[in-house]
Structure formats: structure tokens, C-alpha cells
Amino acid sequence: MSAVTQGTRLDRTVVERIVREVVRSRVNGAPAASKPNLLVNISARHMHITQENLEILFGPGAKLTVMKGLYQEGQFASEQTVTIIGPRHRTITNMRILGPCRTLNQIELAFTDGIAMGIDLPVKMSGDVKGTPGCIVLGPKGHVELKEGVIRAMRHVHMHPRDAEYYGVTQGERMLLDVRSGCPMKFDDVVCRIDPAFKLEVHIDTDEGNACDLPNATQVELIKK
Amino acid sequence: MSAVTQGTRLDRTVVERIVREVVRSRVNGAPAASKPNLLVNISARHMHITQENLEILFGPGAKLTVMKGLYQEGQFASEQTVTIIGPRHRTITNMRILGPCRTLNQIELAFTDGIAMGIDLPVKMSGDVKGTPGCIVLGPKGHVELKEGVIRAMRHVHMHPRDAEYYGVTQGERMLLDVRSGCPMKFDDVVCRIDPAFKLEVHIDTDEGNACDLPNATQVELIKK
Numbered sequence: 001m002s003a004v005t006q007g008t009r010l011d012r013t014v015v016e017r018i019v020r021e022v023v024r025s026r027v028n029g030a031p032a033a034s035k036p037n038l039l040v041n042i043s044a045r046h047m048h049i050t051q052e053n054l055e056i057l058f059g060p061g062a063k064l065t066v067m068k069g070l071y072q073e074g075q076f077a078s079e080q081t082v083t084i085i086g087p088r089h090r091t092i093t094n095m096r097i098l099g100p101c102r103t104l105n106q107i108e109l110a111f112t113d114g115i116a117m118g119i120d121l122p123v124k125m126s127g128d129v130k131g132t133p134g135c136i137v138l139g140p141k142g143h144v145e146l147k148e149g150v151i152r153a154m155r156h157v158h159m160h161p162r163d164a165e166y167y168g169v170t171q172g173e174r175m176l177l178d179v180r181s182g183c184p185m186k187f188d189d190v191v192c193r194i195d196p197a198f199k200l201e202v203h204i205d206t207d208e209g210n211a212c213d214l215p216n217a218t219q220v221e222l223i224k225k
Numbered sequence: 226m227s228a229v230t231q232g233t234r235l236d237r238t239v240v241e242r243i244v245r246e247v248v249r250s251r252v253n254g255a256p257a258a259s260k261p262n263l264l265v266n267i268s269a270r271h272m273h274i275t276q277e278n279l280e281i282l283f284g285p286g287a288k289l290t291v292m293k294g295l296y297q298e299g300q301f302a303s304e305q306t307v308t309i310i311g312p313r314h315r316t317i318t319n320m321r322i323l324g325p326c327r328t329l330n331q332i333e334l335a336f337t338d339g340i341a342m343g344i345d346l347p348v349k350m351s352g353d354v355k356g357t358p359g360c361i362v363l364g365p366k367g368h369v370e371l372k373e374g375v376i377r378a379m380r381h382v383h384m385h386p387r388d389a390e391y392y393g394v395t396q397g398e399r400m401l402l403d404v405r406s407g408c409p410m411k412f413d414d415v416v417c418r419i420d421p422a423f424k425l426e427v428h429i430d431t432d433e434g435n436a437c438d439l440p441n442a443t444q445v446e447l448i449k450k
Contacts, residue, residue: 110337110435111435111436111438112335112337112431112432112435115435123407123408123438154408155408182348183348183379183380183414183433184413184414185410185411185412185413185436186410186411186413187410188409188410188411189408189409205436206337207337207432207435207436208408208436210335210336210337210340210432210436211336211410211430211432211433211435211436211437212436213336213348
């Protein structure tokens with residue numbers, strides 16, 4: 001079901017978008033931009049790591065090796081996994097590291113994981129880890145104690161600037177994601193992350209993906225609020 | 226934030242509700258019914274059990290004993306817990322039985338639990354277990370093999386008939402639940418279960434409660450669609 005065909009439920013944001021598209025096509029003397037292909041993916045719990053910590057955990061000279069490429073160019077699920085230990089000595093094993101290495105260490109968990117671990121997770125955008133909880137990370141060759149970096153990632157959408165233009169949104173703006181399934185749901189406040197290196201893709205976590213039964217969704221729609 | 230104060234986002238359902246309330250108050254010559262107190266609670270995974278199976282698991286003459294009363298009159302979390310074993314021999318331990326005993330056996334899990342157990346959970350209303358997956362249930366004195374009864378419960382709202390009248394909804398109708406929090410979300414298709422024995426209470430599962438950060442919600446609103 002496209003928002004445009006909702007009949008009596010046609011609302012102000014949809015009308016605005018239609019007007020914007022028509023105006024743009026007339027001003028430019030070209031047809032309105034075609035609707036970009038929207039992917040919504042579930043991010044399972046994972047870790048981002050620095051080269052320095054990778055070598056502590058996996059040994060001197062260790063490199064992340066590709067298990068599977070991700071949709072965002074150059075990003076991958078690595079073959080390397082770690083175990084994390086929380087404040088009550090509870091553990092999560094087999095947590096995958098996403099590559100390539102970054103300049104900061106960050107562990108992204110769902111609230112279900114946080115409750116199991118006894119960690120009260122703050123909801124943050126990736127990279128905003130100052131003052132967040134830490135944990136101990138174990139690898140086959142060593143361990144590190146992270147002082148901070150354990151978060152629940154705020155739901156977000158990666159966008160190329162031409163996608164942002166299509167939807168009429170700017171950096172950090174919050175959009176609505178409508179998921180139609182047997183457990184239908186509208187996610188408010190999907191944060192826009194716009195970068196020329198990005199492809200259009202929404203990331204939600206496992207709690208969110210399970211709540212709306214994303215794997216069996218019949219339609220997803222991203223809507224300017 | 227009340228839906229009534231959304232300003233430019235005031236929509237058709239809100240207008241309809243206001244009109245309905247005003248009309249009702251004039252027709253009856255009495256003030257409109259006051260807004261019922263809305264509780265939204267998370268149902269963690271649990272089991273409902275027959276007296277027969279309780280005695281197999283806990284011994285002849287076993288009774289469920291109250292650990293904690295629930296909001297619905299007469300319902301309680303019992304002191305009794307079981308272990309369930311799924312098709313890949315994965316287990317969930319310490320799963321609580323809710324009392325009193327019923328005429329059918331039913332196990333309600335979240336999708337996160339189902340994935341961990343290797344069970345593809347159907348989304349069902351309570352009691353609608355025909356053809357659903359089964360599992361093995363262990364108690365301290367025995368075990369039973371359930372042929373069916375393992376489900377994800379569809380999100381629903383328990384309502385007294387006067388609540389249904391307030392919202393203008395009928396048995397089985399689907400409402401929208403709007404949760405305001407740091408992870409705001411609108412649940413479509415919250416199914417109405419109306420019974421004179423019920424008190425107004427929405428039940429969502431742990432995936433849904435975690436997805437919208439219900440414990441830190443600042444406002445919840447139930448809206449006729």
C-alpha cells in the first residue's frame with residue numbers, strides 16, 4: 001500500500017510531497033525524480049573496533065577478514081567475533097565485528113540484549129559514545145576493558161544527497177517509517193544520515209525488526225513528517 | 226502530548242472522536258464519559274497450563290501458587306516455572322506459568338525467543354492454537370510433549386464494555402497505540418478483546434516493549450482507526 005493510495009487517509013505530508021514533486025518537475029522542465037528503492041535492514045548486535053584493540057584481542061598484525069559484504073559500500077561483517085562481559089558477569093558470545101576498523105570502539109546491542117546483560121543502554125547515534133556504559137571484550141589472544149561505547153543505536157536511515165532531495169529532508173531530520181506486515185507498525189523518529197558515500201537504507205535493531213515482523217513485511221514506506 | 230493538541234497534525238480519527246463525545250454528551254443530556262485510565266504492560270514469555278499437565282510436571286495434586294497478582298482480576302504470575310525444549314534441543318529455562326489453570330496449554334514467546342529456540346512462531350490471538358508448533362515442557366516431576374500451543378501473542382487490549390463504548394469500538398476491532406518515548410512508535414492493529422470481567426489494559430510482548438522503550442514512555446494513547 002503506497003501512502004499515495006490511502007484514499008481517505010491521504011494526509012498533509014503526502015499532499016506536500018506530491019506538490020513538491022510536481023513543482024520540481026515543472027521548474028526543472030524534467031520529469032519528477034523516480035522513487036528511490038528503499039531497503040530496510042535489521043542490524044543484529046555487533047562491534048566496531050580500532051586497529052589497536054583488534055591487535056590486542058587477535059594478536060599483533062591482525063586484520064579483519066570479510067565474511068560477507070554489507071549494503072553500504074566497503075562495509076562488511078568480518079569473520080572475527082568476540083565475547084563481551086557485562087557488570088554482572090553475564091556474557092554474550094559470538095558477537096561479530098563489522099569492518100573496516102574505525103577510530104573508535106562501539107558495541108551496539110538491542111534492549112533485549114541489554115536486559116540480559118544487566119546494562120542500562122542509552123539510545124545514541126553511532127559515534128556518540130561519550131559517557132555511555134563500558135564492558136569487557138574478550139578475543140582469542142587477549143582482552144580489553146572499554147570504559148565506554150556500549151549503546152543501543154537510534155534507528156536511522158543512510159541517504160545519498162539525491163535521496164534526501166527526493167524526500168525533502170536534511171541532515172538529522174526525523175522521518176516516519178511505515179511497515180506493513182502481520183504486526184504493522186510506524187516508527188517515528190528515524191534519523192536521516194546523509195552522505196555522498198551512502199546508499200538508501202534504514203537500519204533498525206533486532207527488537208524493532210522482531211516487533212514489526214520485518215522479514216515478512218509486505219510494504220515499507222519512508223515518509224517526511 | 227495528547228493527540229488532541231497536535232495542532233496541524235489533528236487528523237480525521239481525532240476529529241471523529243471529539244464529535245462522538247460531544248454528540249454523546251448532548252444526546253444523553255450528561256457530560257461525556259471521562260477518559261479511562263490506560264495501562265500498557267509488557268507480557269514477558271509465559272505458559273498457560275491445564276490442571277492435568279500441571280500434575281504431570283509438578284506431581285499429583287499440584288496447585289499453582291501466587292507469586293504476584295496481575296492487573297486483570299484473578300490472574301497471577303505463579304511461583305511455578307518450567308523449562309521448554311525446542312526442535313533443535315535449544316532451551317529456555319525459568320519460564321513462568323500464569324494462573325489460574327486453563328482448559329488449554331499455551332506458550333507465548335517473543336520473536337527474539339523464537340529465533341533463539343529455532344521455532345517459527347505464528348502470530349495468534351490467545352486460545353487460537355490449532356496447527357501451531359509444539360515443544361517439550363519440563364517440570365521438576367515430569368515432562369509433557371505439547372503437539373501445539375507455541376505462539377507469539379498478537380498485541381491486544383483488554384477492555385470492559387464501558388471502555389469499548391468510550392472508544393467507540395467493537396469486539397475484534399483493531400486500534401492504534403501511540404507510544405511517546407525516546408524511541409517513539411505507533412502500533413497498528415491492537416486487537417480489542419471486550420469482556421465485562423476485563424479492565425482496560427494493552428498487552429504487548431518484550432520485543433514490542435523494548436522496540437518502543439515502553440518503560441521510559443512519557444505518554445501512551447489508544448486511538449480508534
